[in-house]
Amino acid sequence: MRIFVAGIATETNSFSPIFVGLDDFKASLYAAPYQHPETPTLCTAALVDLRKRANLEDITLIEGTTCWADPGGLVSKYCYETLRDEILNQIKNAIKHEPLDGVVLCLHGAMIAQGYDDPEGDLIEKIRELVGDQTIIGASLDPHSHLTAKRFEFADLLCAFKEFPHTDFEQTGEKIVDLVIRTIKCEINPQMAQFDCKMIDVFPSSHQPMRQFVDDMMAAEKQQGVLSLSLIHGFMAGDSPWMGTKMIAIYNGDMKLAEQFARDFGEKIIDIRGQSMPKTVSENIATETAFALATDNRTPIVIADVWDNPGGGVAGDGTVILQCLLDQLATHKNTKISVGTIWDPIAVQLCFKAGEDALIPLRFGAKSAPFTGQPIDKIVRVKRLNSNAEQTFGKSFVPMGASALIEFDGVQVILNSTRAQAFEPSLFENMGIDPSSQDILVIKSTNHFYAGFKEISDQIIYCDAGKPYPNSPKETNYKHAPKNIWPIIDNPWGEPEKGENI
Numbered sequence: 001m002r003i004f005v006a007g008i009a010t011e012t013n014s015f016s017p018i019f020v021g022l023d024d025f026k027a028s029l030y031a032a033p034y035q036h037p038e039t040p041t042l043c044t045a046a047l048v049d050l051r052k053r054a055n056l057e058d059i060t061l062i063e064g065t066t067c068w069a070d071p072g073g074l075v076s077k078y079c080y081e082t083l084r085d086e087i088l089n090q091i092k093n094a095i096k097h098e099p100l101d102g103v104v105l106c107l108h109g110a111m112i113a114q115g116y117d118d119p120e121g122d123l124i125e126k127i128r129e130l131v132g133d134q135t136i137i138g139a140s141l142d143p144h145s146h147l148t149a150k151r152f153e154f155a156d157l158l159c160a161f162k163e164f165p166h167t168d169f170e171q172t173g174e175k176i177v178d179l180v181i182r183t184i185k186c187e188i189n190p191q192m193a194q195f196d197c198k199m200i201d202v203f204p205s206s207h208q209p210m211r212q213f214v215d216d217m218m219a220a221e222k223q224q225g226v227l228s229l230s231l232i233h234g235f236m237a238g239d240s241p242w243m244g245t246k247m248i249a250i251y252n253g254d255m256k257l258a259e260q261f262a263r264d265f266g267e268k269i270i271d272i273r274g275q276s277m278p279k280t281v282s283e284n285i286a287t288e289t290a291f292a293l294a295t296d297n298r299t300p301i302v303i304a305d306v307w308d309n310p311g312g313g314v315a316g317d318g319t320v321i322l323q324c325l326l327d328q329l330a331t332h333k334n335t336k337i338s339v340g341t342i343w344d345p346i347a348v349q350l351c352f353k354a355g356e357d358a359l360i361p362l363r364f365g366a367k368s369a370p371f372t373g374q375p376i377d378k379i380v381r382v383k384r385l386n387s388n389a390e391q392t393f394g395k396s397f398v399p400m401g402a403s404a405l406i407e408f409d410g411v412q413v414i415l416n417s418t419r420a421q422a423f424e425p426s427l428f429e430n431m432g433i434d435p436s437s438q439d440i441l442v443i444k445s446t447n448h449f450y451a452g453f454k455e456i457s458d459q460i461i462y463c464d465a466g467k468p469y470p471n472s473p474k475e476t477n478y479k480h481a482p483k484n485i486w487p488i489i490d491n492p493w494g495e496p497e498k499g500e501n502i
């Protein structure tokens with residue numbers, strides 16, 4: 001059996017000023033054929049699993065280009081078309097003499113490019129044109145994506161991570177690979193249905209009620225015939241005509257049952273709308289609470305800057321929480337505070353020029369977008385420089401680019417030059433900070449940080465600081481996203497019907 005694997009993955013925040021081009025893919029992950037590292041990345045676990053399967057079974061694996069850019073704004077037309085055509089040419093070469101039995105795509109699913117409101121749908125459609133109807137096309141997706149008509153029509157199998165934090169990215173890669181192989185072997189006859197929940201929300205699975213929903217999906221997948229269940233959470237910062245929460249069910253040989261599972265789970269999600277996002281507090285309450293708690297001898301207090309999250313496509317250079325902490329420093333002098341990270345490639349360059357131990361005047365942060373605070377001006381000590389900093393996320397390594405640890409007024413701040421949200425405490429350790437020894441840690445992430453940081457902290461504060469991200473769909477000025485979904489309108493479902501199979 002001959003299987004081709006490739007992928008283009010990123011997440012586009014239509015409201016972000018961070019334009020995305022080829023350099024951004026090269027800074028995060030760009031793997032030419034057969035150059036992908038041994039370890040999986042968030043969206044490329046299927047490739048790593050396919051290598052294992054190819055070693056064990058009679059599979060000829062043809063690797064194409066896989067790439068990932070950290071979430072940002074619109075992807076340039078040139079960038080998308082270059083990467084797409086690279087992959088299409090690789091497929092043309094692969095099918096010159098022999099057809100492909102399967103194509104596995106390592107996608108994210110929330111890309112928007114100049115002139116393309118559904119790049120992944122465009123990619124899958126063009127691959128289908130090349131390989132024909134007999135080739136099985138499967139794709140792994142991030143749930144923060146858009147389930148568009150094209151990708152549903154032209155792919156046979158779509159599976160998304162269930163967990164948020166996406167700690168199950170490897171299992172999802174294994175799952176899509178297994179389903180593609182079993183379909184090629186005619187062991188299964190997958191029927192894929194979707195259900196439009198007509199809503200958009202944020203669904204961390206680390207908290208109830210979403211924890212139970214994910215557990216229920218996993219329990220249902222153990223039932224005979226249920227091949228895969230995926231909830232597409234949707235991505236509210238992506239102004240896509242297909243934005244919204246949708247349920248995918250894949251059932252063996254029975255479309256009616258696939259539709260039933262998609263509807264049942266879709267209706268469950270409608271019932272828990274508005275309840276899944278942990279409560280956030282303002283920067284004033286977050287910092288006052290953190291200082292008050294930090295006086296006890298305890299694990300670090302983590303303040304998560306949930307919306308200034310580069311993982312959601314914003315710059316990640318906001319200073320609102322840091323400034324609020326600095327304003328209170330006079331009365332909390334001995335509190336140990338570390339901030340990881342603030343994106344500022346210019347400030348990092350200046351630190352590198354000055355060198356370790358230099359004491360320099362530095363302006364950093366809040367340069368990219370309104371409503372993210374003001375740049376901070378300090379005389380800082382350059383404590384540590386790392387030209388290739390990275391953090392871990394499970395077995396994967398997440399690049400942070402050239403990074404500088406600076407210190408002033410007893411506060412330590414990591415400045416990075418490749419935007420990356422906080423995943424794990426290794427973010428601090430790799431820059432020379434023992435995070436457990438700190439009183440307050442400020443990180444930027446909506447929820448991906450949770451699994452890693454709950455290991456070292458018994459107090460996590462979700463903070464809503466500034467307005468870097470369009471987190472209120474009712475107020476967001478969408479041009480393309482559907483307007484007839486909750487919470488933009490109160491009841492898009494009518495009664496007694498809820499949502500619809502499409």
Ligand SMILES: [Zn+2]
Pocket residue numbers: 142143144166
């Ligand atoms: Zn995601």
